[in-house]
Amino acid sequence: PPLGVLSKAFSYKWGIVSVQDNRISLWSAGDLGNAGLNGEYHGEPHLLCDIQHNGDVMDMQFLDQERIVVASSTGTVTIFRHHQNNQTLSASHQWEKAHYHVDQDTCSGGAACTGVICNNPEIVTVGEDGRINLFRADQKDAVRIIENADSSTLHAVTFLRTSEILTVNSIGQLKIWDLRQQRNEPSQIFSLAGDRVPLHCVDRHPNQQHIVATGGQDGMLSIWDIRQGTMPVSLLNAHEAEMWEVHFHPSDPDHLFTCSEDGSLWHWDTSSNVSEKPSFLHQGGRSTAYLSHSTINQSVVSAWLSNDPTKDRMEITNLIPNQTLSVNSLDVLGPCLVYGTDAEAIYVNRQLFA
Amino acid sequence: MGLQRSEEELAGKSRKAQLIQVSKNYRSVIRACMEDMHQAAISTRDPALQGQYSTQVSILSAMELIWNLCEILFVEAATAGALLLRLLDWVRLHVCDVDSMVREVLSSESPSKHKLFWNVVDVFVLQGRMDEARHLLSKEASANPTSMNMYKILDDLMKKMPVPSLGNTQTLTELELKWQHWHEECQRYLQDGTFASNPHMESICKILLGDEDAILEKKELMTTWYHFLVTRLLYSHPTVKPMELRFYAQSSMDLFLGGENSPEPLDMILMAAFEFEMHQVIKECSIVLSNWWFVAHLTDLLDHCKLLQSHNLYFGSNMREFLLLEYASGLFSHHSLWQLGVDYFDHCPEFGRVYLELHIERIPLSTEQKALKVLRICEQRQMHEQVRSICKIMAMKALRNNRLGSALSWSIRAKDAAFATLISDRFLKDYCERGCFSDLDLIDNLGPSMLLSDRLTFLGKYREFHRLYGEKRFPEAARLLLTLMTAHIAPCSFWMTLLTDALPLLEQKEVIFSAEQTYELMRCLEDLTAGNPDKQKFQDDDIETTKVEMLRLALARNLARVIVKEGTVEGS
Numbered sequence: 037p038p039l040g041v042l043s044k045a046f047s048y049k050w051g052i053v054s055v056q057d058n059r060i061s062l063w064s065a066g067d068l069g070n071a072g073l074n075g076e077y078h079g080e081p082h083l084l085c086d087i088q089h090n091g092d093v094m095d096m097q098f099l100d101q102e103r104i105v106v107a108s109s110t111g112t113v114t115i116f117r118h119h120q121n122n123q124t125l126s127a128s129h130q131w132e133k134a135h136y137h138v139d140q141d142t143c144s145g146g147a148a149c150t151g152v153i154c155n156n157p158e159i160v161t162v163g164e165d166g167r168i169n170l171f172r173a174d175q176k177d178a179v180r181i182i183e184n185a186d187s188s189t190l191h192a193v194t195f196l197r198t199s200e201i202l203t204v205n206s207i208g209q210l211k212i213w214d215l216r217q218q219r220n221e222p223s224q225i226f227s228l229a230g231d232r233v234p235l236h237c238v239d240r241h242p243n244q245q246h247i248v249a250t251g252g253q254d255g256m257l258s259i260w261d262i263r264q265g266t267m268p269v270s271l272l273n274a275h276e277a278e279m280w281e282v283h284f285h286p287s288d289p290d291h292l293f294t295c296s297e298d299g300s301l302w303h304w305d306t307s308s309n310v311s312e313k314p315s316f317l318h319q320g321g322r323s324t325a326y327l328s329h330s331t332i333n334q335s336v337v338s339a340w341l342s343n344d345p346t347k348d349r350m351e352i353t354n355l356i357p358n359q360t361l362s363v364n365s366l367d368v369l370g371p372c373l374v375y376g377t378d379a380e381a382i383y384v385n386r387q388l389f390a
Numbered sequence: 391m392g393l394q395r396s397e398e399e400l401a402g403k404s405r406k407a408q409l410i411q412v413s414k415n416y417r418s419v420i421r422a423c424m425e426d427m428h429q430a431a432i433s434t435r436d437p438a439l440q441g442q443y444s445t446q447v448s449i450l451s452a453m454e455l456i457w458n459l460c461e462i463l464f465v466e467a468a469t470a471g472a473l474l475l476r477l478l479d480w481v482r483l484h485v486c487d488v489d490s491m492v493r494e495v496l497s498s499e500s501p502s503k504h505k506l507f508w509n510v511v512d513v514f515v516l517q518g519r520m521d522e523a524r525h526l527l528s529k530e531a532s533a534n535p536t537s538m539n540m541y542k543i544l545d546d547l548m549k550k551m552p553v554p555s556l557g558n559t560q561t562l563t564e565l566e567l568k569w570q571h572w573h574e575e576c577q578r579y580l581q582d583g584t585f586a587s588n589p590h591m592e593s594i595c596k597i598l599l600g601d602e603d604a605i606l607e608k609k610e611l612m613t614t615w616y617h618f619l620v621t622r623l624l625y626s627h628p629t630v631k632p633m634e635l636r637f638y639a640q641s642s643m644d645l646f647l648g649g650e651n652s653p654e655p656l657d658m659i660l661m662a663a664f665e666f667e668m669h670q671v672i673k674e675c676s677i678v679l680s681n682w683w684f685v686a687h688l689t690d691l692l693d694h695c696k697l698l699q700s701h702n703l704y705f706g707s708n709m710r711e712f713l714l715l716e717y718a719s720g721l722f723s724h725h726s727l728w729q730l731g732v733d734y735f736d737h738c739p740e741f742g743r744v745y746l747e748l749h750i751e752r753i754p755l756s757t758e759q760k761a762l763k764v765l766r767i768c769e770q771r772q773m774h775e776q777v778r779s780i781c782k783i784m785a786m787k788a789l790r791n792n793r794l795g796s797a798l799s800w801s802i803r804a805k806d807a808a809f810a811t812l813i814s815d816r817f818l819k820d821y822c823e824r825g826c827f828s829d830l831d832l833i834d835n836l837g838p839s840m841l842l843s844d845r846l847t848f849l850g851k852y853r854e855f856h857r858l859y860g861e862k863r864f865p866e867a868a869r870l871l872l873t874l875m876t877a878h879i880a881p882c883s884f885w886m887t888l889l890t891d892a893l894p895l896l897e898q899k900e901v902i903f904s905a906e907q908t909y910e911l912m913r914c915l916e917d918l919t920a921g922n923p924d925k926q927k928f929q930d931d932d933i934e935t936t937k938v939e940m941l942r943l944a945l946a947r948n949l950a951r952v953i954v955k956e957g958t959v960e961g962s
Contacts, residue, residue, distance in 0.1 A: 057726065092757060109757045137791035147791070148757040164758055166793060187829035188795025189758055206758075206799040209835060225831060232839050234799055253762070253803075277766050297766055361729060362763065378729055378763075 052374050053104060055093040060106065061086035062118055062125060087116065087125040091146075095192075097154045099173060103128065105159055111135035111146030113161050115173065131171060131178065135163030151192040153201070160201055160215075162190035168203065170215060182213070182220045191236045196245060196262075204235035204250055210260060226266045228258065237282045242289050247340050251279030255296055257304075259340050270340075275300060281365050292340075293373065295363035301355045301375055306340065409695055413461040416687060417454055424450040452656050453684050455484050459663050460671065460688060463632065465695055470631040471554035471562055477620045478518050485617050488513050502530040508590045513611050515594055516621045520548050537591075543584055544591055547576055547598060554628060562629050569628060573599065600626030606645065615646035616660055632666070639664035668692060672709065686717035711738045715745055722749045732767055743771075751776055755784065758796075765803070778804050785809050789816070795832040798839075798846075807843040814845035818852075818884065827853060848879045855891070868895050868902045875914050885918050886934075889941055896944040901952050908949045915941055 052063045062084045091110035098104050099115065106114050117128040135147040147165035154160075157173040166186040170179045188206040196202045199215045200223075208231070211222035228235075234253040241247035248260045250268075255275030258268035275296035285291040290307035356363065361378035368374070424447055431443035462468050462476040488510075495501050495510045504510075507530070514523035524545050531541035552568040560568075576599050579585070585592040596604035605612075605621055612618050619642035623630050630638065639661055643653060653661070655678045662670035676685045693710040718734035721727045731749070735742040750768060755761040761784050768776045781804030788796035794813055801809040820828050827833055833853045840850040851874055858867035874880045875888055892911060895902050903911065919938060 092760075094757065094759070137793075148759075150758075164793070164796070165791070166795070184829075186795060187793060187832045188799050189793070205795070207795050207832060207835070208837075209831070211831075222831070225835065227835050227837065230838060232799070232802065232835070232837050278762055297763065 053096065054376060055089070055096075058089050058092060059086050060089050060093065060096075060116065060125065085118070085123045085125045087127070089114070092148075094148055094150050095152050097152050097159075099154045099159065100156050103173070105152050105154055107149035107152040107161055107163075109146075109148040111149055111163060111165075113149055113152065113159070113169075113171070115159075129173070131169075134161055134169050134171075134178070135165045135167055137165055150190060151203075153193050153195055155195050155198065160193055160195075162193045162203055164189045166190060166205075168193070168201075168213065180215065185213070185220065185222075186211070188234075191234065192238045194238050194240055196240060196248075202238050202240065202248060204238045206234035206253075208232035208235055208252070210235065210238065210248065210250055212262065224262070224266075226260060226262065226268075228252070228271075229267050236278055236280055239282045239284050241284050241340065242286050244289075249282050249284065249292060249340075251275075251282045251294055251296075253278050255279050255298065257282065257292075257294055274302060277362075280363070283366060283368055285368050287370065291368075293366055293368055295366045295375055297362040299356065299360050299362055299377070301363050301366060301373075303353045303355055305353070409691065410461065410466050413457070413465045413691060416691070417457055417461070420450055420454045420457065424454070449679070451484075453679070456656075456659055456663070456671070456675065457684075457688060458483070459660060460692070463635075463663055463666065464668065464692055468632070470629050471565065472556060473632055473635075474554055474620075474623060474628050474630060475556065478624065481617050481620045482517050482519070485517075485613055487613050488611060500529075500533065501526060502533045509611060511590070512594070512597075512608050515548075515597055516605070516608060516612055516617070518553070518621075518624050520551060524548055537588055540585055540588055540591055543579060544594065547572075547579065547595070550575075551598070552628075566629055597621075598625060602645065609646070612646075615643045615657065618642050618646045619664075636665040669709070672713075676713075682713060682717035682720055686713040689713050711740055711742075714738050715741060719745065719749065722753065725754075728753055729763070729767075736771075746771070747773060747776060751779060755780070758784070778806065781806060782809065785813075789813065794829055798832065802839050802842060805842070810843035811845040814843065814849040817849055818845075822887065827856070844879060845881065848874065848881065848884075851879065852888075859895075864895060864898065864900070864902045868892075868907065871895070872903075872907055872910055876910055882918075885914060886937070889915060889918070890937060893941065893944055896948045901948065901955050903948055903952065905949065905952045905956055908945055908952055912942075912945050912949075915945065 054061050054063065064082060064084050089106060089108065091108035091112065093106055094109055095107040096104055102118050102120070104116050104118070106116060108114065111133055113131045113134045114127050115129040116125050118125055133146060135149045137145055137147045147163050147167075149161050149163040151163075152159065152161045158179075159171040159173060161169045161171070162185075166184055166188065168182040168185045168190070170181070172179050186203070186205045186209075190203050190205050193201055193203045196212060201213050201215065203211050203213065203222075205211070208228045210226040212224040214223045217223070233256065235250045235258075236253060237251040239249050241249075246261055246263045248262055250258045250260065251274075252258065255273070255277055257272040257274045257279065259270045259272070260268045274294060275298050277297035279294050279296045282292065282294045285293070288307075290305065292304040292306075293301065294304070295301040355373070363375050363377050366373065366375035427443050427446045427450060431440050431447060434440050434443065458480055462473070462480060466476070468476045491506055492510050492513060495504045495506050498504050501507055501510075507526070511523050511526050511530075514520070514526065527541060527545060531538055531545075550572055552565055552572055554565060576595060580592070580595050580599065585595050593604050593607070597608075600622065602622065605618065605625070609618075612621065616639075619639055622642060623638060627634070627638070643657065643661060647653065655674065659671055659674045659678070662674060672685050672689055675688070676682075679685065689710045690713075693708075714734050715738055718731040718738075721731035721734070728749075732746060735746040735749075738745070750764060750773070753760070753764055755764065761780060765777060765780055768774075768780065781800045785797045785800035785804075785806070788794070788800060789812075794816060797813050798810065801807075801813065817827070817829070817833065830853070833849060834857070836846065836850045840847045851870060855867050855870045855874070858864075858870060871888060871892055875885060880888055889911070892903075915938070
């Protein structure tokens with residue numbers, strides 16, 4: 037049984053990447069594009085290729101259709117390329133010691149790289165050394181390194197806009213960094229009101245970029261509006277242990293997914309809120325639709341920002357019947373959800389909205 | 391070996407059916423491993439590896455054999471009648487050396503002409519597979535019309551053979567009567583010489599009669615003594631009771647091995663099982679198998695069946711717990727399987743906790759994520775000592791790597807005030823050395839965690855003072871500074887620095903400190919200097935004395951100005 041199985045789903049040619057005992061495997065599970073309306077699936081995932089990885093896989097992201105960037109507990113960041121013709125995986129580029137510690141004995145050891153995010157060709161990584169690295173896929177050296185960006189561990193990173201990133205750290209702060217600026221300071225810092233509970237994951241609303249969700253060590257889900265204030269808009273008591281990952285559904289952002297050390301995976305559904313209101317959150321909804329509806333008297337605020345989730349019926353479902361060991365990661369695309377646990381192999385749920 | 395999550399969590403279940411199901415699950419897992427291993431063996435090209443895998447396959451196969459027998463005899467505790475049927479199934483499942491021969495004959499064009507034809511018929515008869523035997527015989531009969539008569543009789547006998555049934559349609563006594571009757575019929579036909587012309591059929595008839603010699607002749611087809619045992623039972627004592635097994639087992643083994651071969655360890659284990667010596671079975675298995683998995687889980691299952699007497703070992707725990715502890719301890723040395731080990735320890739009532747406490751502290755914490763998982767496990771079990779010690783280890787590591795924020799984060803998790811103080815002292819030391827704060831993002835945003843330790847509070851407040859000063863909010867800054875000293879939040883060692891910080895405020899054009907505040911400051915200064923009369927350093931150090939003098943001067947001047955100011959304002 038694997039520890040820390042990671043899973044990622046990717047674009048239209050549906051592939052799953054899983055990690056088991058530090059072996060990265062790529063599986064093909066059929067074309068999402070051909071899935072029926074109710075998400076009927078075509079067959080079981082089958083293994084395409086795999087490769088051994090040095091160190092624990094802490095995080096990974098697809099760079100493009102053929103390449104995946106992997107963050108290692110040794111502090112190395114590797115790009116793996118999938119060769120379609122002979123179905124193999126190979127390491128095409130590596131930044132060793134992207135993250136490292138220099139301790140008082142002046143010997144530097146690797147520090148775990150905890151998060152990676154891509155926006156082809158840019159790759160941003162963060163780690164336990166509090167460092168932020170900006171790489172370009174085709175360049176050997178880092179484009180930019182923000183040393184000591186944070187005095188605590190950076191747990192996760194995501195893009196806010198093309199040149200701005202969001203990071204969360206282990207003293208409960210959410211920071212915005214503007215990579216165009218040369219100074220090594222965040223442009224904004226947000227933090228939780230009470231105890232500085234470490235934040236482990238962050239995700240941004242796909243359409244409304246001011247809405248950010250974070251998950252904490254105490255299992256709390258926080259929704260932030262970064263246009264206003266420095267504190268979260270809502271705090272939702274969710275899991276009983278660390279929330280490892282949070283994801284907005286990329287095409288249906290009324291839906292949010294969180295997974296935790298307590299072994300549960302929750303599906304947060306606010307779509308019922310907008311049932312009476314004209315729904316602008318269709319698949320591929322655009323910001324113009326939002327504007328035109330705002331003239332109607334109903335305040336069409338995103339369901340996520342409403343201050344009283346108990347009043348506006350948000351449906352929350354636990355998708356795992358038998359909670360046992362931690363759910364370490366999840367990914368969602370279309371009607372399909374993939375997640376990995378500490379106990380067994382990855383799980384695939386293909387009928388999310390059935 | 392594949393390892394599975396244990397089903398001990400079903401601890402409340404005492405019903406047999408569920409236990410049997412659990413046992414079957416274990417067996418199917420063993421089989422699955424065997425399959426995987428087999429696949430690996432045939433797909434690998436390295437002969438050494440292949441040899442290794444093949445050995446594994448045979449070990450796994452033996453394990454399943456033993457487990458299956460234990461399931462029949464102990465878990466299910468099959469009684470007379472059903473016992474035989476189960477044993478037949480068992481043999482059919484596990485003695486498969488003859489399978490390829492069977493397949494070969496069956497798939498040939500005219501099976502009855504195949505040279506191994508009669509062997510296959512014999513195999514079927516020996517395993518009690520009457521229908522299949524009859525089917526084959528019919529082919530022979532149709533090919534050989536002269537023996538039609540003999541065939542019909544033999545076929546009839548085989549059809550009529552009474553066997554135990556699983557449902558309650560007949561009692562044992564009924565079965566015995568019927569069987570006796572049938573046995574006599576077979577006897578008659580044999581003695582009449584009905585089969586005299588066909589030695590094959592004659593031997594089959596003898597087998598049907600339970601003739602030991604006839605059965606023993608087919609040694610190669612049975613391959614093992616336990617097959618022999620079951621065949622014997624089938625044809626001479628179909629209503630055998632569990633407790634009678636041991637006698638037959640012993641004699642079967644002796645007859646089969648015939649004194650030329652000595653029994654192998656596997657044979658001894660099976661024999662112990664037939665003798666219902668559970669402890670012996672477990673003991674022998676422990677010796678033979680290199681991995682604790684098998685014995686630990688089997689013992690646990692038997693324990694749940696309430697079959698093991700609580701047999702206190704020297705170390706005070708019972709056998710089940712001992713084995714589980716051994717097994718789980720082995721898991722902890724694996725980099726990812728230790729989490730399963732935790733579950734096992736949880737289910738060992740006597741020593742599980744102690745073992746867990748010892749093991750969990752020794753798990754290598756290579757990443758923070760792993761440390762967090764370990765911490766969560768400790769917190770769930772109220773293992774506070776371990777929580778503190780793990781947090782301290784992580785905090786020390788962070789401190790050594792100069793990750794002060796991380797260090798603080800770990801001390802907050804452990805609610806370790808002493809460590810928080812240590813970290814704050816580090817910050818303050820840095821400040822004194824460099825004249826500015828590092829990691830402002832941390833200190834500026836301490837929030838309520840500031841209250842964890844006095845030193846930490848001081849740090850936060852001191853930084854606030856600097857901020858206020860930077861924002862030119864002097865009165866507030868002044869007030870804060872004073873509070874820091876008078877409320878004894880600041881450590882004494884820092885007072886001098888604080889007073890020195892007060893200097894620029896005193897020298898401002900505008901009067902900032904009120905009279906009372908000035909008096910307070912003076913008092914602080916006097917406390918400071920008075921408190922160290924015999925400190926040589928203090929007197930001799932020029933810089934220090936200069937500082938003190940400057941302070942005294944500044945304070946006095948300020949006092950003068952403020953008295954005047956307050957004097958004029960007063961009264962309005």
